[in-house]
Amino acid sequence: MSLKIIGLFFLTALAEIAGCYFPYLWMKKQGGIWLLLPAALCLIIFVWLLTLHPEASGRIYATYGGIYIATALIWLRVVDGVSLTTTDWLGAIVVFIGAGIIISGWK
Structure with missing residues (x-):
């Protein structure tokens, strides 16, 4: 899989997270x-x-x-300022392995 496709996945995730974060700010933080x-x-x-x-x-x-x-874990760290735990990192590694397995089957 190319870096272009990986970048596209991260951009897609950022767009979705931001699209949900703004209403969160409005509803929970009284924006x-x-x-x-x-x-x-x-x-x-x-x-x-x-x-x-x-x-x-x-x-x-x-x-x-x-x-x-x-991407959500990166958002948690950068935007929310929450330190990532060992289980956060472990979970990210597990899902990356899972995504890699799925990607390996792409034609």
Whole structure:
């Protein structure tokens, strides 16, 4: 799998996480309702990015799940400022191995 495809997975995950994070800020942190605009834009970008992936949708979603988990952990550290635990790292390694197994079956 190329770096371009891996980058596409990470961009897709960032778009989805941001699309969900803005409404979270609005609802839980009492942010302004205007936060729903970038949320909608991020989710539109997320859906568009999913269409750019080069494999059948089920394999894309399965592989994407692993990349999403790792990206969410990076988000947890960078945006939320939460230190990652040993089990966070171990879980990320396990899902990367799983995603790699699925990717190895791509044509």
